[in-house]
Amino acid sequence: MEKRGGGNSGGSGSSGEAEVRKGPWTMEEDLILINYIANHGDGVWNSLAKSAGLKRTGKSCRLRWLNYLRPDVRRGNITPEEQLIIMELHAKWGNRWSKIAKHLPGRTDNEIKNFWRTRIQKYIKQDVTTTTTSSVGSGCSEINDQAASTSSHNVFCTQDQAMETYSPTTTSYQQHPNMDFNYGNQYSAAATTATADYPIPMNVDDQSGENYWGMDDIWSSMHLLNGN
DNA sequence: AACATCGCCAACCGCGGTATG
DNA sequence: CCATACCGCGGTTGGCGATGT
Numbered sequence: 001m002e003k004r005g006g007g008n009s010g011g012s013g014s015s016g017e018a019e020v021r022k023g024p025w026t027m028e029e030d031l032i033l034i035n036y037i038a039n040h041g042d043g044v045w046n047s048l049a050k051s052a053g054l055k056r057t058g059k060s061c062r063l064r065w066l067n068y069l070r071p072d073v074r075r076g077n078i079t080p081e082e083q084l085i086i087m088e089l090h091a092k093w094g095n096r097w098s099k100i101a102k103h104l105p106g107r108t109d110n111e112i113k114n115f116w117r118t119r120i121q122k123y124i125k126q127d128v129t130t131t132t133t134s135s136v137g138s139g140c141s142e143i144n145d146q147a148a149s150t151s152s153h154n155v156f157c158t159q160d161q162a163m164e165t166y167s168p169t170t171t172s173y174q175q176h177p178n179m180d181f182n183y184g185n186q187y188s189a190a191a192t193t194a195t196a197d198y199p200i201p202m203n204v205d206d207q208s209g210e211n212y213w214g215m216d217d218i219w220s221s222m223h224l225l226n227g228n
Numbered sequence: 229a230a231c232a233t234c235g236c237c238a239a240c241c242g243c244g245g246t247a248t249g
Numbered sequence: 250c251c252a253t254a255c256c257g258c259g260g261t262t263g264g265c266g267a268t269g270t
Contacts, residue, residue: 023240024264059241062256063240066239098258110238
């Protein structure tokens with residue numbers, strides 16, 4: 001059976017001879033999407049994209065909304081608590097990112113997936129190579145890419161081991177000696193993209209390392225558009 | 229200072245699942 | 250029941266800043 005949706009780059013190739021925009025979203029597009037969803041709600045993404053007058057696929061609109069524009073989406077660093085949850089749930093379910101994301105309010109599957117790939121997998125590789133084939137080692141080494149995607153062997157850390165690393169009572173996060181997670185400058189790329197596309201000032205929070213043009217800006221712009 | 233490499237994130241792609249006619 | 254259209258998920262890639270040489 002022919003599969004639709006992704007293949008022809010966005011669901012409705014149906015009547016869509018009009019050119020389809022790809023690549024980074026502009027502020028104007030964001031505003032249109034937010035405004036439309038605020039007035040009509042989300043869902044039915046293909047028709048939404050058309051109705052809103054966006055030259056984007058429904059798929060692209062959905063992704064942009066869910067991963068970035070939703071008002072309840074949390075931007076910024078993954079906290080140690082969240083990291084712990086991710087590790088636990090990944091050990092349980094493997095690469096079921098959306099399922100994991102449901103347990104982390106405000107976090108998207110994409111964000112968690114990226115976090116896992118860029119931070120935790122890096123650590124895993126380091127750990128696997130440093131502990132060679134010994135099963136003793138740090139105790140958190142029994143994982144590899146393949147195991148990660150199959151549920152029965154994807155023991156990254158046991159809960160106890162993870163809890164050793166994270167000490168909830170002391171607010172300070174004691175990193176695993178091999179865990180070289182970097183919480184800085186996470187949104188530099190996004191920030192630069194934003195500055196390139198959006199000629200507006202961004203909210204910059206140096207302390208938290210968060211750099212992004214704030215949703216406040218978008219929402220206030222939207223309210224202005226709506227005359228609220 | 230210039231170039232190369234790395235790290236990170238946003239967005240795209242392809243596939244499976246589900247709804248609808 | 251079948252064919253089609255759409256949605257959602259997971260994997261992958263492109264682009265850009267940061268960092269190292």
